[in-house]
Amino acid sequence: MTDHWGYSQTDLKHYTCYRANGPIVVDGRLDEGAWRLAPQSPRFEDLQTPGRPALLDTWAKLLWDDDYLYVGFWCAEPHLRGTQTERDCMICRENDVEVFIAGENAYFEFELNSLGTIMERFYIWQDAYVTAGYDQLAEFDLLAPGIIDTLGGAWSGHAHPRGRRWCFRNWDMPGLRWAVDLQGTLNDDNDVDVGWSAEIAFPWTGLTHLADGRGLPPRQDDVWRMDLSRFQWMEEAGRRICPGWAFNSHDVYDSHIPEKFTYIHMSEQEVSTATAMQAVIEEAGE
Amino acid sequence: MNEIATIAPHTIYPVSRTDKAPIIRGRLDEPMWNQAARTTRFVSASTGGVAFFDTQAAICWDDEALYVAGWLEEVDVWTTTKERRGLVWEENTFEIFIASDGALYQLSINPAGDVQQLLFIWKDAYTAGGRYDVADLNLAERRPAVVGGDAGPHHRRGQRWLFDEWAMQGLTCASRVSGDLNERHNLDAGWTVEISMPWSGLAHLLDGPSPVAGDRLRIALARNQVIDQMQQQFTTCWSWHTAGDAGLYAPEGYPVVELRS
Numbered sequence: 107m108t109d110h111w112g113y114s115q116t117d118l119k120h121y122t123c124y125r126a127n128g129p130i131v132v133d134g135r136l137d138e139g140a141w142r143l144a145p146q147s148p149r150f151e152d153l154q155t156p157g158r159p160a161l162l163d164t165w166a167k168l169l170w171d172d173d174y175l176y177v178g179f180w181c182a183e184p185h186l187r188g189t190q191t192e193r194d195c196m197i198c199r200e201n202d203v204e205v206f207i208a209g210e211n212a213y214f215e216f217e218l219n220s221l222g223t224i225m226e227r228f229y230i231w232q233d234a235y236v237t238a239g240y241d242q243l244a245e246f247d248l249l250a251p252g253i254i255d256t257l258g259g260a261w262s263g264h265a266h267p268r269g270r271r272w273c274f275r276n277w278d279m280p281g282l283r284w285a286v287d288l289q290g291t292l293n294d295d296n297d298v299d300v301g302w303s304a305e306i307a308f309p310w311t312g313l314t315h316l317a318d319g320r321g322l323p324p325r326q327d328d329v330w331r332m333d334l335s336r337f338q339w340m341e342e343a344g345r346r347i348c349p350g351w352a353f354n355s356h357d358v359y360d361s362h363i364p365e366k367f368t369y370i371h372m373s374e375q376e377v378s379t380a381t382a383m384q385a386v387i388e389e390a391g392e
Numbered sequence: 393m394n395e396i397a398t399i400a401p402h403t404i405y406p407v408s409r410t411d412k413a414p415i416i417r418g419r420l421d422e423p424m425w426n427q428a429a430r431t432t433r434f435v436s437a438s439t440g441g442v443a444f445f446d447t448q449a450a451i452c453w454d455d456e457a458l459y460v461a462g463w464l465e466e467v468d469v470w471t472t473t474k475e476r477r478g479l480v481w482e483e484n485t486f487e488i489f490i491a492s493d494g495a496l497y498q499l500s501i502n503p504a505g506d507v508q509q510l511l512f513i514w515k516d517a518y519t520a521g522g523r524y525d526v527a528d529l530n531l532a533e534r535r536p537a538v539v540g541g542d543a544g545p546h547h548r549r550g551q552r553w554l555f556d557e558w559a560m561q562g563l564t565c566a567s568r569v570s571g572d573l574n575e576r577h578n579l580d581a582g583w584t585v586e587i588s589m590p591w592s593g594l595a596h597l598l599d600g601p602s603p604v605a606g607d608r609l610r611i612a613l614a615r616n617q618v619i620d621q622m623q624q625q626f627t628t629c630w631s632w633h634t635a636g637d638a639g640l641y642a643p644e645g646y647p648v649v650e651l652r653s
Contacts, residue, residue, distance in 0.1 A: 232535035233535070235535075248532065249531070253551070255541035256537040256538040256541075270535060273541075273542070275541070
């Protein structure tokens with residue numbers, strides 16, 4: 107993947123993920139001291155157009171400990187909305203936040219709405235299904251019951267020069283935890299809401315099929331590629347559109363390009379005022 | 393010249409047996425094509441309404457192969473062979489669909505004679521060690537797409553594996569233009585197609601080794617036509633039978649043809 111399939115790496119963003127300095131309670135509120143000290147991503151930018159800021163303030167933070175990778179989102183939102191409650195339904199038909207975590211030959215997709223409903227999918231590049239050994243794993247048996255789909259190709263969208271991905275729609279990450287916290291009233295457009303936050307704990311053991319030799323939990327200077335984004339439906343003047351806002355742009359309206367995912371640099375340092383200061387200095391230097 | 397019978401899609405089309413295999417040139421000048429029954433004029437696949445260009449087809453067979461001919465009226469025969477969206481070229485094509493209980497084969501051919509082939513296997517028919525679990529349909533190696541899940545065409549029977557790089561062994565096809573291909577400012581008469589599908593190449597679609605008189609097949613015949621008027625471009629589909637909302641990927645609606653001695 108050294109040529110990144112022709113996708114430029116130059117405008118991609120980098121983030122240092124520090125260790126939490128205490129326990130994280132997954133309740134949707136990013137109120138632990140560790141969250142306050144963790145570096146805050148820049149305001150998300152348009153998925154298609156680099157440098158164009160998200161219309162509504164959106165940012166993410168990441169932390170980790172021996173058991174979990176933690177992702178926190180903040181989404182400013184004057185009209186909190188959400189109706190879907192069925193797990194693994196098409197969450198992205200409504201407002202959501204999304205996390206993609208990539209390995210060399212596979213990636214995981216996670217979507218979460220303001221009701222706390224999630225969708226998970228596990229994708230394996232068809233060109234690596236056999237060579238990377240996924241065909242030997244029972245959970246990725248192509249003839250197993252359940253919904254196995256494909257992504258990519260002219261008719262389903264998400265075309266990628268690498269080809270198609272197998273899509274395991276029934277795959278669940280064991281031990282995954284998540285919560286949302288709403289500041290406002292859901293599905294009531296008569297008042298102005300503040301927004302919502304999300305807190306997700308991805309167990310390192312759940313990332314086994316994406317690790318490619320990286321430590322679980324991670325080691326100093328391990329690099330992971332992740333896409334952190336938000337999709338926001340807008341109905342204005344008789345039109346309905348759904349812009350995507352992400353930690354860094356993909357240059358196209360397509361989340362499914364691991365080569366455009368943000369670089370997450372793992373640090374064994376605990377968050378502290380010193381790391382917070384370091385983040386400020388690094389941001390100023392960019 | 394004899395009056396050529398035309399067969400409506402709701403009756404059983406008689407596939408006449410030919411003593412002499414055609415030379416596949418697209419000319420359709422062998423006597424067999426003047427004797428075989430022709431389909432009724434194609435109609436709008438979705439509504440059954442009249443299609444404004446005349447389109448007909450005919451089918452013959454012998455012990456070696458199934459032969460299909462198509463006559464397509466067209467005032468402006470063109471192709472770029474490049475534009476493709478979805479399962480078909482977004483260009484003018486003649487199309488054959490052959491369905492069996494477990495599989496569906498689609499062939500598209502354009503005026504330049506370029507061919508696109510798709511082979512669908514219903515997921516419920518594809519079992520480990522079953523008749524489709526063979527080398528040319530190995531899931532891990534052949535890397536099919538899946539349709540009927542996130543991507544269409546959808547069908548109440550469920551999902552299908554779509555082998556979009558599968559190629560029929562022994563297939564021969566030709567198109568012939570009556571007019572000037574890609575000359576957009578003169579009037580053309582149309583184009584014809586001629587296709588030979590050997591029974592050996594159709595093995596995934598057949599239940600027995602080699603067909604005999606009396607055997608029946610489900611076959612749909614269609615034509616994709618680009619409408620390019622008033623700064624708009626879209627594709628319409630004309631077919632022998634009216635597919636309706638179910639569409640051309642719903643084989644239960646296909647016409648039935650019967651091999652005759």
